[in-house]
Amino acid sequence: MSTLIYNATLLPCTAAMEVLPAGWVQIEGARIVALGTGAPPDLPDAEQIDAGGDVVMAGMVNTHCHMAMSLFRGLGEDVDDRLVRYILPLERRFVTPQMVGAGTALAAYESIEAGVTTIADMYYHEVEVGRVLDTAGLRGVVGQTIADFAPPDHANIDAGFTLVDQLVAAFAGHARVTPSIAPHAPYSTDIPVLARVARYAEAHPGVPVQIHLAEMDSEMDWAQRTHGCRPVEVVARAGLLRCGLIAAHCLHVNADEAARMAAAGVGVAHNARSNGKAGRGIAPVEAMREAGLAVGIATDGAMSGNTLDLFAQFAPVAMFQKLLGHSRARMPALEVIRMATIEGARVLGLAGQIGSIEPGKQADLIRVSLSAARQQPVYDVYSTLVFASVAEDVRDVMVAGRWLMRARAVQTLERKKLMRDALQLATAFKAEMHLIDTGRKIS
Numbered sequence: 375m376s377t378l379i380y381n382a383t384l385l386p387c388t389a390a391m392e393v394l395p396a397g398w399v400q401i402e403g404a405r406i407v408a409l410g411t412g413a414p415p416d417l418p419d420a421e422q423i424d425a426g427g428d429v430v431m432a433g434m435v436n437t438h439c440h441m442a443m444s445l446f447r448g449l450g451e452d453v454d455d456r457l458v459r460y461i462l463p464l465e466r467r468f469v470t471p472q473m474v475g476a477g478t479a480l481a482a483y484e485s486i487e488a489g490v491t492t493i494a495d496m497y498y499h500e501v502e503v504g505r506v507l508d509t510a511g512l513r514g515v516v517g518q519t520i521a522d523f524a525p526p527d528h529a530n531i532d533a534g535f536t537l538v539d540q541l542v543a544a545f546a547g548h549a550r551v552t553p554s555i556a557p558h559a560p561y562s563t564d565i566p567v568l569a570r571v572a573r574y575a576e577a578h579p580g581v582p583v584q585i586h587l588a589e590m591d592s593e594m595d596w597a598q599r600t601h602g603c604r605p606v607e608v609v610a611r612a613g614l615l616r617c618g619l620i621a622a623h624c625l626h627v628n629a630d631e632a633a634r635m636a637a638a639g640v641g642v643a644h645n646a647r648s649n650g651k652a653g654r655g656i657a658p659v660e661a662m663r664e665a666g667l668a669v670g671i672a673t674d675g676a677m678s679g680n681t682l683d684l685f686a687q688f689a690p691v692a693m694f695q696k697l698l699g700h701s702r703a704r705m706p707a708l709e710v711i712r713m714a715t716i717e718g719a720r721v722l723g724l725a726g727q728i729g730s731i732e733p734g735k736q737a738d739l740i741r742v743s744l745s746a747a748r749q750q751p752v753y754d755v756y757s758t759l760v761f762a763s764v765a766e767d768v769r770d771v772m773v774a775g776r777w778l779m780r781a782r783a784v785q786t787l788e789r790k791k792l793m794r795d796a797l798q799l800a801t802a803f804k805a806e807m808h809l810i811d812t813g814r815k816i817s
């Protein structure tokens with residue numbers, strides 16, 4: 375199966391971040407074999423696609439998500455204690471493989487519609503997440519959560535590690551789904567568990583580690599109180615500051631810590647919208663990148679940031695750094711797109727396979743229309759993508775040479791069924807919330 379896309383505003387998203395007018399890409403099977411500008415090669419047997427000047431760029435990488443939590447989108451929106459009041463009781467009661475499958479399918483559909491082709495997920499029953507990603511045709515890093523607060527799928531840490539073993543066995547050698555181990559956060563695991571995760575990672579070099587790190591003021595207090603240091607140092611003492619660690623949030627990272635994390639080969643997932651909505655603060659993204667850290671863009675779960683679409687992240691990602699630096703020149707639009715593509719792939723350890731349009735890489739790419747009035751005129755295509763485009767501008771999505779969406783029609787998931795499943799669960803959640811609010815819930 376070969377495909378030729380031509381007449382594109384081609385953004386290969388390689389180090390140079392070039393814009394190739396009248397660009398073309400040749401795809402054979404799952405891989406990109408050639409690209410260029412001007413007259414495309416004569417390939418009469420290939421599927422021919424005239425992009426009509428639309429942007430064709432590398433598929434976007436969401437470096438931190440809890441896909442199944444899309445079922446909690448907007449729930450208890452402005453309730454300060456909603457985690458303890460609603461979410462934890464709902465998770466205890468309702469999180470099953472079926473619920474995770476339903477929430478992940480909803481999230482996968484939304485991701486495809488938004489041009490996200492790779493997602494790093496951490497939640498429960500991750501075998502189910504991997505299955506849904508596989509069916510959807512997406513690429514992902516699926517992280518089984520480990521925590522000591524008796525989460526819904528493991529009563530203790532040993533049981534958590536058993537789930538990790540099952541996940542790794544289920545997806546060993548899978549072309550698109552990478553199994554991962556996800557200690558929830560320093561404060562919900564502590565050093566002995568983190569050290570055990572570090573030993574596990576040492577013994578399983580292909581299994582990345584995901585963690586929430588240096589996210590909250592309360593986490594800073596916990597680290598100081600418990601260990602007399604900062605969260606990054608807690609992770610270092612456990613031996614977990616290592617290549618393959620994907621650290622989400624990283625709001626409280628100073629210059630020394632950034633240098634140390636960069637030297638260790640850690641990747642950072644930046645969740646601007648989620649951090650902003652929770653009032654947590656602003657991650658020092660430019661400082662971390664200047665220290666040599668790869669920083670990708672992430673949505674967090676839809677409970678936190680409401681959308682799994684990177685376009686909705688772009689403005690806060692850029693604006694937060696402009697606000698921090700009191701300068702319009704900070705975090706240029708081109709850098710935002712770099713973070714959403716090749717740098718996000720680096721964060722996940724996948725830059726050898728995805729993140730840019732280059733011969734030999736996987737054919738993960740998207741086509742984005744520039745024809746809306748709100749996008750015109752176009753002086754700088756990166757500025758148009760970051761500040762004037764929305765998810766609905768994505769026309770077509772391809773992963774590993776397979777079309778997941780054509781002309782905004784998702785090809786791989788059944789919309790009616792996943793919407794019905796989500797609605798059914800949301801109805802049950804609402805009934806449970808009513809019991810909680812009226813004091814009739816005995817927990």
Ligand SMILES: [Zn+2]
Nearest residue numbers: 586622674675
């Ligand atoms: Zn998170």
